[in-house]
Amino acid sequence: MRIKSHLIHLTKATLVALCLLSLGGQAGMAQENVETGSIPTTSEDAIPEVEDDFYKLISLPIPEGVILEVGGLATLPDGSIAACTRRGEVWIISNPNVSGNIKPTYRRFAYGLHEPLGLAYKDGDIYVTQRSEITRLRDMDGDGEADAYDKVYSWPLSGNYHEYSYGPLFKPNGNMLVTLNLGWSNSLGHGVSLVPWRGWMLEITPDGQMTPVAAGLRSPSGFGFNEAGDVFYTENQGDWVGSGRISHIEKGDFLGNAESLRWTDLPGSPLNIKPQDIPNTGEPLYDVAKRVEALKPPAVWLPHGILGISTSGILNDNTNGKFGPFSNQFFVGDQGQSKIMRVALEKVKGQYQGVVFPFREGFSSGILRLIWGSDGAMFSGMTSRGWSSTGKELFGLQRLVWTGRTPFEMKTVRAMPDGFEIEFTQPVNRTLAADPSVYQITGFNYKYQAEYGSPVINNEKCTVRGVVVSEDGLKARLVVDGLREGYIHEITAEGVRGADGKPLLHHVGYYTLNQFPDGEKLAIAAPAHSSHAAMASSAKPAATKSAAAKPAAGTMAKRITKRPASWTKESDITINVGTKPGLKFDPSQIRVKAGSKVKVVFHNNDDMLHNFVVVLPGTAIEVGEMAMKLGLEGQEKDYIPQTDKLLYHTKLLQPGETEAIYFEAPDEPGDYTFVCTVPGHFYVMQGTFKVVQ
Numbered sequence: 001m002r003i004k005s006h007l008i009h010l011t012k013a014t015l016v017a018l019c020l021l022s023l024g025g026q027a028g029m030a031q032e033n034v035e036t037g038s039i040p041t042t043s044e045d046a047i048p049e050v051e052d053d054f055y056k057l058i059s060l061p062i063p064e065g066v067i068l069e070v071g072g073l074a075t076l077p078d079g080s081i082a083a084c085t086r087r088g089e090v091w092i093i094s095n096p097n098v099s100g101n102i103k104p105t106y107r108r109f110a111y112g113l114h115e116p117l118g119l120a121y122k123d124g125d126i127y128v129t130q131r132s133e134i135t136r137l138r139d140m141d142g143d144g145e146a147d148a149y150d151k152v153y154s155w156p157l158s159g160n161y162h163e164y165s166y167g168p169l170f171k172p173n174g175n176m177l178v179t180l181n182l183g184w185s186n187s188l189g190h191g192v193s194l195v196p197w198r199g200w201m202l203e204i205t206p207d208g209q210m211t212p213v214a215a216g217l218r219s220p221s222g223f224g225f226n227e228a229g230d231v232f233y234t235e236n237q238g239d240w241v242g243s244g245r246i247s248h249i250e251k252g253d254f255l256g257n258a259e260s261l262r263w264t265d266l267p268g269s270p271l272n273i274k275p276q277d278i279p280n281t282g283e284p285l286y287d288v289a290k291r292v293e294a295l296k297p298p299a300v301w302l303p304h305g306i307l308g309i310s311t312s313g314i315l316n317d318n319t320n321g322k323f324g325p326f327s328n329q330f331f332v333g334d335q336g337q338s339k340i341m342r343v344a345l346e347k348v349k350g351q352y353q354g355v356v357f358p359f360r361e362g363f364s365s366g367i368l369r370l371i372w373g374s375d376g377a378m379f380s381g382m383t384s385r386g387w388s389s390t391g392k393e394l395f396g397l398q399r400l401v402w403t404g405r406t407p408f409e410m411k412t413v414r415a416m417p418d419g420f421e422i423e424f425t426q427p428v429n430r431t432l433a434a435d436p437s438v439y440q441i442t443g444f445n446y447k448y449q450a451e452y453g454s455p456v457i458n459n460e461k462c463t464v465r466g467v468v469v470s471e472d473g474l475k476a477r478l479v480v481d482g483l484r485e486g487y488i489h490e491i492t493a494e495g496v497r498g499a500d501g502k503p504l505l506h507h508v509g510y511y512t513l514n515q516f517p518d519g520e521k522l523a524i525a526a527p528a529h530s531s532h533a534a535m536a537s538s539a540k541p542a543a544t545k546s547a548a549a550k551p552a553a554g555t556m557a558k559r560i561t562k563r564p565a566s567w568t569k570e571s572d573i574t575i576n577v578g579t580k581p582g583l584k585f586d587p588s589q590i591r592v593k594a595g596s597k598v599k600v601v602f603h604n605n606d607d608m609l610h611n612f613v614v615v616l617p618g619t620a621i622e623v624g625e626m627a628m629k630l631g632l633e634g635q636e637k638d639y640i641p642q643t644d645k646l647l648y649h650t651k652l653l654q655p656g657e658t659e660a661i662y663f664e665a666p667d668e669p670g671d672y673t674f675v676c677t678v679p680g681h682f683y684v685m686q687g688t689f690k691v692v693q
């Protein structure tokens with residue numbers, strides 16, 4: 001039942017109360033209140049629709065004592081769910097669909113495994129991928145517990161903590177695919193392939209024969225098939241990986257991280273390039289791929305900090321409409337931001353490319369695995385230990401259920417020879433949608449470099465020169481100047497309205513344009529006031545980057561990296577601060593005298609980017625959220641927002657890097673906070689900066 005369209009001209013407080021009631025399933029009661037005060041009006045005034053109106057999140061109860069840090073998930077033929085955990089257990093969860101009064105029940109099927117991060121079901125057996133092997137678990141005596149743990153195939157381990165292993169993914173021919181994470185060296189500050197096949201995808205036959213498939217993986221925690229049976233994997237930002245991304249993976253591909261190439265002379269390798277063959281120039285990956293034949297550009301980039309920070313499970317919508325209007329699109333989880341993105345791919349000139357949109361946020365923990373339940377709802381298996389997440393729970397299992405209502409969304413974006421075609425889930429207001437000024441398009445890229453991550457580079461605005469809206473109002477064909485191959489294009493359509501006046505549920509998408517398709521261009525003349533001039537002015541790189549990162553003139557410098565000339569000695573107090581795995585500062589408490597001269601030496605001895613930021617008491621989350629809103633500019637601005645609440649800061653440090661900053665402690669005593677403002681980190685990566693008299 002819909003009540004929101006009637007909710008007009010009531011007080012804000014009443015509206016909030018009504019919303020809460022309707023979310024609580026007491027819409028009938030809300031309806032009565034509405035009838036008494038309702039006045040018909042335009043939908044401009046209506047409460048904006050939210051994700052929860054279309055996709056509901058339901059938490060599964062987990063029995064006390066079960067630490068369900070989900071590493072892998074599979075749906076069994078009877079509708080039960082099998083889950084393996086990072087603690088090494090496998091649980092079978094019956095009645096997971098939480099309907100009526102029937103509660104899920106949990107039964108332990110196996111235990112003692114070595115951090116299994118993937119699980120699959122095939123022909124009556126459960127398979128898990130432990131750190132060093134694929135293991136088949138079989139219940140021989142039918143008592144509901146595995147009694148045979150059989151190795152299918154094993155690979156070397158060095159013992160490095162970062163050597164995660166994922167899978168298996170069963171191919172139609174019965175072979176299994178696994179992906180192996182690189183190790184991480186704190187002393188080198190980058191990923192390392194210490195033993196064979198780290199950073200590779202391997203294919204293994206049921207009788208244990210192994211073939212190396214592809215190299216260049218860094219942290220390939222999710223992979224799966226699309227409807228055509230092609231395999232895609234998700235990658236996490238890091239060394240050689242400027243931002244999260246999804247790549248089509250085929251035999252002989254090199255996917256980007258050079259470390260794994262040290263094993264290309266082993267028998268069976270389909271590649272023959274070596275790490276030193278990969279140029280570390282900081283150009284876009286797409287440009288380097290023109291010179292390095294095996295290097296395959298991603299199908300879709302997920303802009304870091306905006307659409308996730310740690311890409312995880314990937315799931316193709318093969319529910320035939322049971323999950324809504326996005327058949328054959330991918331859903332992609334994010335560990336750090338506890339949310340799911342939606343990806344629509346197309347094949348242009350033999351290569352995949354496509355668009356990614358926001359889809360659903362607000363999960364209770366860090367998403368690692370996504371699967372379909374027997375009824376076409378989605379299960380999300382989650383864990384946060386060691387990797388912070390927006391969802392505060394340490395672990396969890398949630399169901400995402402389509403309510404049956406279709407959200408007004410950009411369903412997909414397709415590349416055109418001269419622009420893009422946006423397809424909507426519902427008809428648009430054709431007049432508004434035909435106005436070029438309701439769309440903004442900006443192209444940008446990332447550096448392909450051995451360093452960790454990348455700022456956004458080469459961002460330039462594009463000009464929407466004309467729009468043709470289809471008769472049925474479902475498609476808008478945009479003619480765009482300034483699109484670039486190999487670039488990510490941010491497409492916003494904030495001003496578009498549905499035929500009934502409502503705004504888009506999400507008005508932004510990011511299209512990775514690897515190739516322009518061939519075909520006819522639309523004949524749209526340049527506007528009278530010369531789009532050429534507009535192009536020329538907008539084609540300049542957005543605001544000089546180094547200048548943007550410096551404090552504005554007239555404000556107190558918040559990052560001073562040389563001892564101020566007025567100080568007669570190095571400092572009153574020098575504090576060394578490091579980082580620890582699991583998003584922690586070391587130490588977690590600092591004590592200084594009010595007004596004293598402080599030198600902080602911040603050393604990032606972790607495996608990801610961090611900064612050190614001192615903020616006013618109680619404002620760490622607020623400042624962190626402001627940093628997140630820097631969007632595409634976040635990394636180049638060191639995730640430092642302009643606000644009086646932020647007192648002092650370092651730059652954003654690479655793994656292994658050190659920076660000292662000098663400042664005078666506040667005169668006002670109190671418990672200030674030091675925080676890392678990297679998106680997803682700031683919720684937990686905090687310490688107390690105690691200022692005493």
Ligand SMILES: [Cu+2]
Nearest residue numbers: 610676678681
């Ligand atoms: Cu951090």
